[in-house]
Amino acid sequence: MQKQSYDVVIIGAGPIGLACGIEAKKKGLSYIIIDKGCLVNSLYNYPKNMTFFSTSEKLEIGGVPFVSHNPKPTRSEALEYYRRVAMNWELNIGLYEEIVSVDKETNFKIVSSKAHYEAKNLVIATGFYDLPFLLNVPGESLTKVKHYYDEPHPYFGQKIIVIGAANSSVDAALETYRKGAEVTMVIRESEINDRVKYWVRPDIDNRIKEGSIKAYFNSTITEIKEHSVSVNTPEGNMEIENDFVLAMTGYQPSFEFLESLGIEIGTDEMKTPRHDPETMETNVSGIYLAGVVCGGLQTNKWFIENSRVHAEIIANSIKNLS
Numbered sequence: 058m059q060k061q062s063y064d065v066v067i068i069g070a071g072p073i074g075l076a077c078g079i080e081a082k083k084k085g086l087s088y089i090i091i092d093k094g095c096l097v098n099s100l101y102n103y104p105k106n107m108t109f110f111s112t113s114e115k116l117e118i119g120g121v122p123f124v125s126h127n128p129k130p131t132r133s134e135a136l137e138y139y140r141r142v143a144m145n146w147e148l149n150i151g152l153y154e155e156i157v158s159v160d161k162e163t164n165f166k167i168v169s170s171k172a173h174y175e176a177k178n179l180v181i182a183t184g185f186y187d188l189p190f191l192l193n194v195p196g197e198s199l200t201k202v203k204h205y206y207d208e209p210h211p212y213f214g215q216k217i218i219v220i221g222a223a224n225s226s227v228d229a230a231l232e233t234y235r236k237g238a239e240v241t242m243v244i245r246e247s248e249i250n251d252r253v254k255y256w257v258r259p260d261i262d263n264r265i266k267e268g269s270i271k272a273y274f275n276s277t278i279t280e281i282k283e284h285s286v287s288v289n290t291p292e293g294n295m296e297i298e299n300d301f302v303l304a305m306t307g308y309q310p311s312f313e314f315l316e317s318l319g320i321e322i323g324t325d326e327m328k329t330p331r332h333d334p335e336t337m338e339t340n341v342s343g344i345y346l347a348g349v350v351c352g353g354l355q356t357n358k359w360f361i362e363n364s365r366v367h368a369e370i371i372a373n374s375i376k377n378l379s
């Protein structure tokens with residue numbers, strides 16, 4: 058296999074990885090963006106009917122206008138937009154390409170499932186959407202348990218349990234309820250998360266109050282069985298008849314991958330990967346972090362909106378050092 062050499066290899070073709078490619082190109086740096094999945098793989102795996110909370114101009118990268126039907130674009134508009142960005146900028150992207158190993162000699166030697174690369178710098182823009190937090194209860198591996206919600210249709214006429222009380226749980230509960238599912242929420246906390254979008258909050262509160270959606274607060278799942286779920290509630294243990302479980306328990310970055318590159322993970326509660334916010338360079342010289350991966354477990358700190366600036370900071374840092 059012939060080795061390809063670049064100033065920078067960017068791992069992750071999410072919105073921020075693409076922005077990094079654009080900024081590298083603007084600065085005359087040679088680059089490739091590599092993703093193990095499709096273009097903007099995380100967005101592709103978001104619920105099919107989701108609408109972004111950001112208005113479209115806040116999701117723009119590379120100066121390409123994002124025109125959407127409504128102020129807040131949908132997932133399919135965003136997929137169309139980022140495809141256009143990749144085409145418009147003629148970005149150099151390798152898709153469906155797994156990283157097999159990364160070694161540092163003078164430069165980085167990267168082996169993927171498709172090629173060998175040598176790079177002076179590495180940008181890690183791998184997001185947090187690949188690893189769901191597991192419940193760690195018996196039965197979690199049953200096929201009826203989903204950690205990603207895509208669309209409501211399969212749940213019509215089914216008894217479903219939605220675990221969690223944040224935005225993704227609330228959206229899934231409301232959408233499946235409206236498409237004919239019998240929805241029960243199991244919520245560890247005493248109330249719906251206060252970060253739930255303010256325009257959605259009254260809807261879920263009222264559906265729970267009127268009993269259209271049943272909710273058990275201060276409650277946890279203890280076991281998932283083929284046709285039921287065991288729940289520990291303040292009133293004692295209950296067995297609830299059940300067809301599907303939507304475990305919307307959040308996601309986390311792959312700390313294992315970051316550590317395999319030598320990036321130190323902070324000892325703080327949020328396990329923030331070590332990096333200098335002025336340059337985005339990590340403790341490993343030549344490795345930079347971009348996008349939501351920077352926040353560690355704090356997945357509500359960085360969004361597309363506020364992390365797209367990382368791309369320019371990184372390209373400037375690399376250019377200034379070269």
Ligand SMILES: Cc1cc2nc3c(=O)[nH]c(=O)nc-3n(C[C@H](O)[C@H](O)[C@H](O)COP(=O)(O)OP(=O)(O)OC[C@H]3O[C@@H](n4cnc5c(N)ncnc54)[C@H](O)[C@@H]3O)c2cc1C
Pocket residue numbers: 068069070071072073074091092093094095096097098099100103104107108109110111154155156182183184185186187225314347348349350359360361362363
């Ligand atoms: C339901 C939902 C709604 C959201 N709405 C908004 C919003 O309205 N506005 C906003 O600003 N933000 C929003 N966000 C957050 C936003 O989507 C993320 O901030 C955004 O996707 C982050 O971009 P990113 O490029 O950092 O990471 P991602 O988009 O997650 O991209 C990471 C990429 O890296 C790839 N990857 C991961 N590991 C590897 C590996 N080892 N090798 C190769 N490739 C790898 C993945 O396949 C993926 O394509 C939302 C998030 C969710 C979950």
